[in-house]
Amino acid sequence: MAETEIISSSENNEQFFEGVEKLIEIWFTPAKNADLRKITRQQWENVLKIVRCEIISFTQSELVDAYVLSESSMFVSRRRWILKTCGTTTPLRCVRAVLSLARDVAGHSRVHNVFYSRREFARPAAQLQPHDNFDSEVKLLDSFFGDGRAYIMGPEKDCWYLYTLLPLEGTVDALEKEHCAANELLEPDQTIEILMSDLDPAVMEIFTRQYSANAAQATRESGIDKIIPGMVIDDFLFDPCGYSMNGVAKDGCYMTIHITPEPACSYVSFESNVPVSCYEEVITRVLQAFRPNKFVLTVFATPDSPGAEAARQLKKFPALGTYSLLDGQHCRFAGYSLQYALYCKFPS
Numbered sequence: 001m002a003e004t005e006i007i008s009s010s011e012n013n014e015q016f017f018e019g020v021e022k023l024i025e026i027w028f029t030p031a032k033n034a035d036l037r038k039i040t041r042q043q044w045e046n047v048l049k050i051v052r053c054e055i056i057s058f059t060q061s062e063l064v065d066a067y068v069l070s071e072s073s074m075f076v077s078r079r080r081w082i083l084k085t086c087g088t089t090t091p092l093r094c095v096r097a098v099l100s101l102a103r104d105v106a107g108h109s110r111v112h113n114v115f116y117s118r119r120e121f122a123r124p125a126a127q128l129q130p131h132d133n134f135d136s137e138v139k140l141l142d143s144f145f146g147d148g149r150a151y152i153m154g155p156e157k158d159c160w161y162l163y164t165l166l167p168l169e170g171t172v173d174a175l176e177k178e179h180c181a182a183n184e185l186l187e188p189d190q191t192i193e194i195l196m197s198d199l200d201p202a203v204m205e206i207f208t209r210q211y212s213a214n215a216a217q218a219t220r221e222s223g224i225d226k227i228i229p230g231m232v233i234d235d236f237l238f239d240p241c242g243y244s245m246n247g248v249a250k251d252g253c254y255m256t257i258h259i260t261p262e263p264a265c266s267y268v269s270f271e272s273n274v275p276v277s278c279y280e281e282v283i284t285r286v287l288q289a290f291r292p293n294k295f296v297l298t299v300f301a302t303p304d305s306p307g308a309e310a311a312r313q314l315k316k317f318p319a320l321g322t323y324s325l326l327d328g329q330h331c332r333f334a335g336y337s338l339q340y341a342l343y344c345k346f347p348s
């Protein structure tokens with residue numbers, strides 16, 4: 001397994017691990033016979049060496065290959081590549097290699113869209129270049145993709161960063177029309193992410209070897225298997241603690257959950273592209289399973305996806321159960337809308 005970044009703080013002997021992930025998603029323009037799944041496992045292993053992580057498990061459905069990594073997950077489908085890695089990994093360092101493999105092995109020579117995002121790290125100074133600050137990340141991304149657009153949402157300590165491609169020229173409305181006309185091949189898409197911190201220690205205990213004999217037990221006891229029914233689950237319980245899972249469904253949907261249970265730095269991320277028109281139930285199940293004190297919620301949706309309605313509904317939620325909205329923003333990009341929100345538990 002790759003080098004672990006579990007740091008022991010000498011002051012109080014508490015373990016620290018940076019659970020916050022960097023997430024990059026690249027969509028390639030549809031091309032005849034092109035498929036990212038032509039890239040071999042050995043080629044992915046070489047790419048992941050640059051990132052400083054390893055493959056520890058694999059599962060697949062007809063439409064998506066899902067890898068559990070020593071630091072989070074990777075999903076590969078015909079024209080979409082997703083890499084989500086935590087700790088002090090360096091995912092942006094491998095983008096050039098991925099673009100070359102996409103062109104030379106998979107037959108994809110045109111990038112359609114790119115999303116790079118992350119929450120603010122608990123310890124930004126511990127990150128390696130270019131992840132030690134957002135400006136360096138943006139500079140490197142621009143060197144691959146030309147001029148992108150960078151956003152910072154939310155208050156300083158809890159902010160969420162996003163980089164995506166600039167619409168070529170003109171208004172978002174005009175571009176959306178153009179997209180619809182030119183890209184009949186493009187499927188609707190939506191992604192929900194819930195990035196949770198400061199979680200209930202009683203729940204976090206489930207994700208330790210002391211409490212759970214294996215990953216399947218942790219999955220069942222926490223209720224992870226009930227969050228989105230019908231997924232084939234590939235789960236992993238780290239030693240002495242920590243948990244990662246990927247779920248894949250026949251229709252190409254995925255979900256992924258990663259858990260850092262250490263009390264000093266507890267963090268859980270949930271992500272899925274499940275196409276629902278109301279996310280309230282999924283969000284409620286996630287919050288009931290993990291009981292965070294604080295979380296960032298983001299929903300990306302194309303205008304033709306069921307998730308577009310869900311994103312509109314979220315705009316209207318000043319509170320979610322026992323959580324109040326601290327900050328919310330809505331953005332429209334060419335082809336996507338984004339809802340960002342930061343929620344915090346009501347003071348008891």
Ligand SMILES: C[S@+](CC[C@H](N)C(=O)[O-])C[C@H]1O[C@@H](n2cnc3c(N)ncnc32)[C@H](O)[C@@H]1O
Nearest residue numbers: 004017019086238241242258259260261267269
């Ligand atoms: C890979 S997991 C999930 C990280 C994820 N990004 C999250 O949401 O927190 C990290 C957890 O596993 C633990 N862990 C144990 N052994 C590890 C290893 N060899 N590599 C990475 N993490 C390990 C860490 O201490 C941490 O609690």
